[in-house]
Amino acid sequence: MEIKTLKQFADQINNTVPARRKLAHTHLAGKGTDKEALAVLKQTIDAINDIPRNGNKLRLQLEQSGEIMETEANYEIDELNKDFYFFREGEKQFINYLAGIHEDFDDQLIEGLRFLNGIEITNFITDRDGTVNNYCARYNTSVQSAYNAIFLSHFSYTVKNAVLVTSAPLKNKGVTDISVFPDNTFILAGSKGREYMDLHGNEGNFPINQQQQEILNTLSEKLHDLIQQPDYAIFFRIGSGLQIKFGQITIARQDINNTITKDQSEHFLEKIRSIVKEVDPQDQHLRIEDTGLDIEITLTTPLDGSKGVKDYDKGDGISFLNDSLSLELEKGNNLVCGDTESDIPMLEKCMEINPQTKAIFVTTDNELINSVSHICPNSIFVNTPDILITLLNQKAKEKL
Template sequence: MNQPILTLQKFYYQMNRSRDIRLRITQTWLCAQEIDSADISELTRILLQLEAIPRSDKTYKLYLDETRMIDVDLTYEIDELKKDLFFLAHSMEEFEQYLMTFCPTFQSEVTELVHTLQGISFHTFITDRDGTVNNYCGRYASSIQSIYNAVFLCQYAKTNVNHAVILTSAPLKDIGLMDISVSPPGYYIYAASKGREYVDTTNAEHHFPIHPDQAHKIEELNQRLNILLKRPEYEAYTLIGSGLQFKFGQTTVARQDISESIDPRESLVFKQMIENLVREIDPQGQYFRLEDTGKDIEIILTIQDDTQKKGVKDFDKGDAIHFLDQDIPLYLSQGPALVCGDTASDLPMMVATQSLTNETWGVLVTTDADLISRAKKQCNNMIFVSSPDILVTALYQLSNLSSESLKKYKAG
């Protein structure tokens, strides 16, 4: 008998379980072994539990604590589970037809992208995650990667490129990129916190160098925030929107979400409390810069590095490209690069790659006319598609074309 999910905590618990199951299935799929039917039954059970959450219309209702309820949109979690179950039960052709039901231009956009990129032998593949190769989800902690998505991306990384990098602004761990990915180790380099920390293909962790004093200060801040947000009256802030994220060199604390789950006056008092805490740790304001988006409070460590010579500027994904190129190293100058993103914050990544190899191709997942025109001005060889599923399906098809031509070459 299925226990209904009533609280946000239980919801996250089940989503984390789906991550472990999906990782296991992806590993089995990539080794062409038989998938355990118990794992598929368990994923089906989680889907049924999600669909059984009380709702009005499309908005699901979960308890935040003993008295408060939160409205949540579970489109991502439910759709991706449905797609995974379909993927595991049908042929690839049928699955692509199923993806078409989510986007009318799916087929023509996939065909065009494959046609454009076919024949280019990319040395490097660098991509943003959310909204680019992964469908967008409002809550980071439950944006668990799908099995089909991991299979498509891993096949592309294995067959088509020498280096594959996921580059995101979210943190690496607790809760970060590594907690929601279901690709087995070895396929991708995971670069998080805008590239200031990464895990390489041997699972070793690396960091952008910062001064010990600064490292000590951010550690003190994170410890104090952790203690504060464990108190029952503040726990809700870890469960809404961005939650509490410890990025390398930057900490994010949610104070509100899109459904305004927190009373605006309470949210303001909470914001002032965080500001006071930061002032206590950094009375001269020499270590941190605060940014309030209304939803999140960003506490950013000011890092003394080359970017300071150009004036005051935060570390961006363009700086990440230069750091990763030397630190991994990627040897970007040695061959064509494919760089994918979906927002303006991804453009510096494309521009920086272009400065290292003139054979740079960019795919932007967007329908925003302003962003398209900005991208065209800043980058050469830009292609635009309207959804992450189009991009990952095209990459998968390109990996099949590559392995076919490899087979022909070997046979010939």
């Protein structure tokens, strides 16, 4: 297996999904390590090691233009190595390894166990990226690690409902495609909770009116066509890539490594604006928000008349999920986990529904720490997703 292009790289990473699923399933079923699946991970690690580099950046070709681009792939590489280590050395050694690479690991783990001591969590509501999953610079290849699925599954067995709420889409290169959880562990909710898949594989979504859905469909076709063109193919491969969500489309115009030149990125933004104008000439249905990295195109809320008075947020997602899945968030002790401002509405909604809610946020940002503590006095903070998932795993082990 030789990796020359960015597409081959993404394909190889995505090909680890079945192997990682198998590893997680087999381990959780108490049947040890699936040797064949582990060999797939090893082959992938070896193939990535053979890619030419400049410092810690991989040099890969863009398949459409043949142009070489340099890209960091820390998440993909680190997580593969961690998975390999986990299955070769076992859980205990692996946790020691995590303690060695993360500052304050042991202290925060002990503080976390104390925080959860004597409490049975009823509902576990969590964000994905940066919270229970290490942050990946590229959405397309942010495949969940098997060790991560194992730790989180252990915790899911001890709660009534475990719900993962992400802003990424549910399907079609969505959270269901990059997750390696066994069935019957997590309810997966995409597009900020607007669409979900329950433990039995049933899907549901927050209704969108038909006319608006058609406009969004036309737009997504046009964007798919656009990124087939050599000049624009790169935008599919960087940062958030192209994500067709429920009621929203995200397309990257830059990534955190500034892979794209400023001019090229501005030009792309104008190109997107003109395409949006084509499908919605009167600016009635779509609203564009530009974060500098991502262009978010959202449907305006049909009822409010004036455009975009309120965006659908994860708090709306929680209300919708609570009603449609009968989570009964009003009962018991709930734990909410997040890592950014966009998770705040989810915490607020959970507090409103049930003041017994506790929070663990993965952040060192003082402003965020203040707002979380203000909304939810019963909260603690950890530095990295690895600490949080190890904490949840340890907590589960006490009970199981």
